[in-house]
Amino acid sequence: MIEVEVHQQLRAFLREQGEPYWSHHLTMARLVARALRIGRSALIQTGAPSGYHGRYRLSYLVPILMWKGSVIVVAPESVQQRLLMVEIPRLRQWIDTPKPIRTGDRWVSPDFEGILLTTPEAWLSDRLxxxxxxxxxxxxxxxGVDDLERWVRDQLTINLQASDWNDLMLACPQHTDEIRDARVQLTKAIFHHPANPYECYLIEQPEQEILDALHQVLPSSLPVNWEHFFRQAQTEGQLVWAVIARQLGQFSLHCAPTEIASSLTDIWSQQPTVLIGGALDLDSDAATYRQKIGLSDDLTCLKFSLDRQDDLIQLYQPEGVPMPNTPQFQGALLQELRSLLSASTAVQGLSVILIGDMPLKAQVGTVLASEFGSRVQVERTCLDDNGILVTxxxxxxxxxxxxxxxxxxAIATLPIPSLENPLVAGRVAYYKKLRQDWFRLYLFPEALSELQRAIAPVRECQGVVALLDSRVIHRSYGNQVLAALSPLARINYLDASLFTHFHTTSWQD
Structure with a gap:
């Protein structure tokens, strides 16, 4: 049986290569082999976001190399290159298989019996x-299904740029004046909205009426982008918004479904699918995640835990920090950041300060730069060895x-999507309309996913994560946040000894 063969081969390979030990390699490999053999879909949470080490990939490569049938692997190009240049050549020296491997945006030929690597964009475009x-x-x-929702939304979003207006006038020369007038009216209406940090605005009734009036005078045959936009914008459950380039005096229009589950439901029945992500849901059955992407109950769900010895973080969580929505928060945040940065100066290494609020991020960057000099950079990748990145x-x-x-x-506040973002507010309004728990189903899962992904690199060196959002202490969901950060060791003091382990680990690496 293939599960036994895969187990034996992978175990022998890991022993021979001296591969860094991951305790779940064999379990995951057997599960993937079983999914191939019986044609049953599976959802696997590896414990850390997919970009983190990619240490689990051997666990699905061995089964698909040994499996006699064809397999499609959907992965971003960066992952494909890693598989083709590093992982697969190593395995092929160990596993004697003539199985052909190809890359491309379509199936090779009807008689192809091998492995095809393709991108999420190509595969989703075909399926959708x-x-x-x-x-x-x-x-x-x-x-890498941590990014599945973003991939799908990118595919389902219709975008109209400045060039599309020119295409429309060329396609409908008899309506050039109406098109130009509509564009001018939309520009005035959209730029009349109060400025916000996101530079985007939901299309409201006045703008919608301008678009409807334009659509009524245009012929039935339009450029493809416009046809798709008008058709999709009139469908129930769509978000329609404008993004502005204020300095250029231009805007772009966008339309996307508020939820993606209905678009994906039929896809999963077309083939056995093994979906692999890092931290998709707090629960092993991933009920909230499955609901979001339209997955049925008829599949195997498995969630691996992180290793307490190798993946531990030190969590500093001070009490007494004011709530983020109070005037006192910024001053207290800066004081905590000064203490953290001063305690870490004894060792060389990168310090990262995560701030979601755009104005606060700029203000903190300015204040810290005045105190710590050029070490401080705001959202730049060219950093000193002892740099401080505010991002x-x-x-x-x-x-x-x-x-x-x-x-x-250092995390200033939890990455809960802001209701000040018009697109977030639009999705929340959709959940409210359906009388669903918009915080539990949307905002909170988004925050936990972002949080787990953000701290993944710190686990490599068992560094310090400072969580300065006191809502984790005082709100009922705080325990779930701590569960998402586990394994962790809580600390309540600051001194240079906290960072000594990082220094030693980095030197050894």
């Missing part, structure tokens, strides 16, 4: 739009893989 580029029924591994969540998520693991990660 019925393009027929990938056959049904072929077992599929989707690696928002998105920048850190995009660049943490190319930056050194920080010995200190």
């Amino acid at each position: 739009n019925g393009e027929g580029r990938f056959p049904t029924g072929i077992p599929t591994i989707v690696d 928002g969540w998105e920048f850190w998520r995009e660049h943490q893989s190319v930056l050194p693991a920080p010995h200190l990660l």
Whole structure:
């Protein structure tokens, strides 16, 4: 049976290579092998976000190399390159298999019996739009489903840029004046909104009426982008918004579904799918995550725990910090950051300060730069060895893989999506309309996912995470936040000895 063969081969390979020990390698490999054999889908949480080490990938590569049938692996190009240049060549020296491996945005040929690596964009575009580029029924591994919702939203979002207005006038020359007038009216209406840090605004009734009036005078045959936009914008449950480039005096229009589950439900029945992510849900059955992406109950769910010895973080959580929504918070935050940075100066290493609030991020960056000099940079990757990076969540998520693991990660507030962001407010309004718990189903899971992803590099060196949001202490959901951060050792003091372990670990690495 393939599960036994995979277990034996992987165990022997790990012993021979002296591979860094991950206690769940064999269990995960057997589960993937079983999914291939019986054609049953599975959802696997590896414990840490998928970019963190990628240490689990051997656990699905061995089964798909040994499996006699065809397999599709859906993974970002950066992951594909790692698989093709490092992981697969190592395994092929150990596992004698002639199985062909190809990359591409469509199935190779009807008689191809091998492994095809493709991107999430190519695979989702095919499945969502019925393009027929990938056959049904072929077992599929989707690696990195921490980002699945973002991938799907990117595919389902219709975007109209400045160039699309020119295309529309070229396609409908007899309506050039109406198109130009509508564009001018929309520009005035959209720029009339009060400025916000996100530079985006939900399309409200006045703007919608301008678009509707334009649509009524246009012919039925339009450029594809416009056809899709008008059709989708008139569908129930859509978010329509504008993003402005204030200095250029331009705007772009966007339309996307508020929820993605209904778009994905039919996809999962087209083939056995093994979805692999890091920290998708607090619970092993991932009920909230499955609801969000339209997964049925008919699949195997497994969640691996992190290793307390190798993945431990030191958590500093001071009491007495004012609530984030009070005037006293900024002063207390700066005082805590000064203490943390002073305690960490004894060792070389990167310090990261995560602040989601855009104005607060700029203010903190300015104050700390005046005290700590050029060591402080706001959202830049060119940093000193002993640099201090002040950053928002998105920048850190995009660049943490190319930056050194920080010995200190200070978190000002939990990354709960802000209701001041019009797109967040629009999604919350959708949940309220359905009388659903918008905090439990949307805001809180988003925060936990972002939090777990952000601290993953700190686990490499068992560094210090400072959580300065006192809501974790005083709110009922605080225990769930701590569960998401586990394994951890709580500390209530600050001195240089806290960072000594990081210094030793970094030197040994």
